[in-house]
Amino acid sequence: MKIKVKFFAILRERAGTAEVTKEIKEGSTVGDLWQALQQEYPKLNVPGIRLLYAVNQNYVKPENQLSDQDEVVFIPPVSGG
Amino acid sequence: MKIKVKFFAILRERAGTAEVTKEIKEGSTVGDLWQALQQEYPKLNVPGIRLLYAVNQNYVKPENQLSDQDEVVFIPPVSGG
Amino acid sequence: MFRITNQPIDLQELVRFVTDPEAGAIATFIGTTRNNNEGRNVIGLDYEAYPEMAEKELGRIGDDAKKQWQICRMAIIHRLGPVQITEASVMIAVSSAHREAAFAACRFAIEQIKKAVPIWKKEVFEGGEVWIGTQTGQPLNHK
């Protein structure tokens, strides 16, 4: 299935792109996707960073199973305000 | 000695004037002045009202002794804001 | 900036005044005339002050706030005369490096204004008018 991944802030800079479409097998979780992306973009592995995970603009846990066409964002520590 | 008395809000309305100059004897206190004024303007006696007292724009206690040319204000419960 | 005025208050003026390169936070408070009070339909409020002393007491609130919190700048303007529904009777602005101080000092200022500054409001409601606070006979402490 196809997953749209958006990168923001430090992860966008590390990935060198703001958006990619990733092919991943049925039943994969958000955590699986993150592992796969780190293979492809080793720089995404920021030491000590704690991420949140969003699917279709809602926070989810990394165990969350993905569906085809989901939009996934790995959210670095927020610092608005 | 001569004391300038200003009235505000409900006391101004009750006294029917915003300012009077009152002649009072040496050694009188703010409380004495209030007693004298109530004789002259009986309507100043608002049932249940709790006043503060200011001399020359500073809060004082009713025992405060007056000096010639002092400016005295009897302050009804404030309600700014 | 601590003053009373007969004109509508301009929030931008206060915010400009407290703007400071050292500040990361500005908290403001606006007191507005609301259309009801204790079951009465309010038509408007009418404010009166002992002007010289009111400004002095507003300045004292600023001094007291600066002793208690690390704030950059502070402004309070209180309006006198008639203030219609939704219009502002008082505005407070406080800037500080960190938001805690700005919030705390802003809250402190409005509480102190309601306690210690010689300003009075007459409420004009459907069927009458009343000097707020006067009938209740609430005790006030000497400073």
Added chain:
Amino acid sequence: MFRITNQPIDLQELVRFVTDPEAGAIATFIGTTRNNNEGRNVIGLDYEAYPEMAEKELGRIGDDAKKQWQICRMAIIHRLGPVQITEASVMIAVSSAHREAAFAACRFAIEQIKKAVPIWKKEVFEGGEVWIGTQTGQPLNHK
């Protein structure tokens, strides 16, 4: 009104939006860029957001505030892109009948923005730049 923008934020717009005849109080908060942070001379901040989700989360903050306090209206606008010293990155305005609710909800909103809304700031300082929060690796709770 809960939105993000690339333009300077207009406080008057927020205050007008929350103005309500039932309100006696409006509390506002402005977050501004300050010229120093943790010993660094800050040149400016640069904000980035996940826009659709950021607006959704701002709206959720409004919903949560309305559940907790009796407020009339609420507005939050967060700016994106470069924000110079003394300029505002975020403004919050809350109206309520009584001031306690406005202050509490305003404070709540800024705390929640800093916790849960996908917006990030890069600090540009003399000698470098850094995504704030990223190096600290502070744990954030899932909602």
